[in-house]
Amino acid sequence: MNFDPTDEQRRWRDLAREFAQGEIRPRAAELDRGQKFPYDIVAEMARLGLMGLTLPAEFGGSGGDFVAYNLALEEISRADTSVGITMEAHISLGCAPIAAYGTQEQKEKFLSKCATGERLWAFGLTEEEAGTDAGGTRTTAELEGGEWVINGSKKWITNSGTDITAGVTVIARTGTREGGRPELTAIVVPQDTPGYTRGQAYEKLGWRASDQHPLYFEDCRVQRENLLGERGKGFRQFLATLDGGRVAVAALSVGLAQACFDEALARAKEREQFGRSISEFQAVQFKLADMAMEIELARNTVLKAAWLKDQGRSFGREASMAKVFASETAKRAADQAVQIWGGEGFMEGSAVARYWRQVKINEIGEGTSEINRQIIARSLLDESAEEAKEKMVAQ
Numbered sequence: 001m002n003f004d005p006t007d008e009q010r011r012w013r014d015l016a017r018e019f020a021q022g023e024i025r026p027r028a029a030e031l032d033r034g035q036k037f038p039y040d041i042v043a044e045m046a047r048l049g050l051m052g053l054t055l056p057a058e059f060g061g062s063g064g065d066f067v068a069y070n071l072a073l074e075e076i077s078r079a080d081t082s083v084g085i086t087m088e089a090h091i092s093l094g095c096a097p098i099a100a101y102g103t104q105e106q107k108e109k110f111l112s113k114c115a116t117g118e119r120l121w122a123f124g125l126t127e128e129e130a131g132t133d134a135g136g137t138r139t140t141a142e143l144e145g146g147e148w149v150i151n152g153s154k155k156w157i158t159n160s161g162t163d164i165t166a167g168v169t170v171i172a173r174t175g176t177r178e179g180g181r182p183e184l185t186a187i188v189v190p191q192d193t194p195g196y197t198r199g200q201a202y203e204k205l206g207w208r209a210s211d212q213h214p215l216y217f218e219d220c221r222v223q224r225e226n227l228l229g230e231r232g233k234g235f236r237q238f239l240a241t242l243d244g245g246r247v248a249v250a251a252l253s254v255g256l257a258q259a260c261f262d263e264a265l266a267r268a269k270e271r272e273q274f275g276r277s278i279s280e281f282q283a284v285q286f287k288l289a290d291m292a293m294e295i296e297l298a299r300n301t302v303l304k305a306a307w308l309k310d311q312g313r314s315f316g317r318e319a320s321m322a323k324v325f326a327s328e329t330a331k332r333a334a335d336q337a338v339q340i341w342g343g344e345g346f347m348e349g350s351a352v353a354r355y356w357r358q359v360k361i362n363e364i365g366e367g368t369s370e371i372n373r374q375i376i377a378r379s380l381l382d383e384s385a386e387e388a389k390e391k392m393v394a395q
């Protein structure tokens, strides 16, 4: 067993770390306050190859492996999870399904600019009635005169409304299967398609410099060829997409947990009470030890899941484990970091207060902790992880 990253993986991690610490971290507080999408940062990340890290080189991506991507994403998120989620949603949710299921023509048309990160692509699954229960999708797509006619709406879709967004892949109901289950299909919709509009950006507790909008489709027509993969395979496609996404959200959580630890350690060394550094008190030392221990475990879990994916092996259960453990590690780390900072940690403007606000979404996005625990449990009860997930989402 080898725990050392390859030279290439190390190169991506170090590149991301240098850029994140030098260019993102100093601006994270201002970006959060202003709730502004950081176009210049994303452009520079695109130039460095980070915004297309795992995407095929043939279409302008960097062709890196999944471990390298997760190492880099951890570093970006350590500086700012708003930027981390922008990168993650673009690569794992927006572009990866097109790279995996798209035709050569679709890849040339939609992926080429996005794989460089010059343009962004979004992934629209969630709806008002379809959150955890994605089988509750109401958005419909009907074939009419050689075109898909899409009607419905989506909610909270990341990267859907920036000035550089090129389009979205929507999951729509294209029919009903036996027993009333929906036939779900993925369809790509370019940004300027008539009948496709976006509502106001959301005001959020965290990820405030990232971009999410509600999407509306009213008799929105796209070519029949915009079908992604096969008709009726949308369900399987988004389950596979979310597996990869869960590992990446777990990496993002490790980055945030590490940022909490960095702040806590610095404060513990600097702050004096009773004439001594508070780092000399065992109560504070144990908090730091617990944080470091859990972060190490979470990081190993993320990297194991990423490694399995790189080997082409099944990694669904490990993805869910990584997602739950890393997001909850980050939550505990944020809580302890504020505790070590004391009252200063409660002040608007303190980094740990921002981390404490940001951390909650990691337990919700790309599958809540509850649903991931059920996926893990069902996989243990002698079902394959894949079947278990299908049942969860379909119920």
Ligand SMILES: Cc1cc2nc3c(=O)[nH]c(=O)nc-3n(C[C@H](O)[C@H](O)[C@H](O)COP(=O)(O)OP(=O)(O)OC[C@H]3O[C@@H](n4cnc5c(N)ncnc54)[C@H](O)[C@@H]3O)c2cc1C
Pocket (backbone or CB within 6 Å): 089, 093, 123, 124, 125, 126, 130, 131, 132, 133, 155, 156, 157, 158, 159, 204, 207, 212, 361, 364, 365, 366, 367, 368, 369, 370, 371
């Ligand atoms: C900032 C942000 C960005 C997002 N970006 C995207 C995106 O880019 N694309 C996209 O498609 N979606 C996106 N989402 C949606 C996200 O994936 C959903 O919020 C998530 O899947 C949970 O759905 P929900 O919020 O509707 O919660 P609900 O499904 O309403 O769940 C509410 C609670 O009930 C629990 N629950 C539900 N069903 C069960 C069950 N069977 N057993 C046990 N507990 C259950 C949940 O675990 C949760 O605790 C985003 C959300 C946010 C907030």
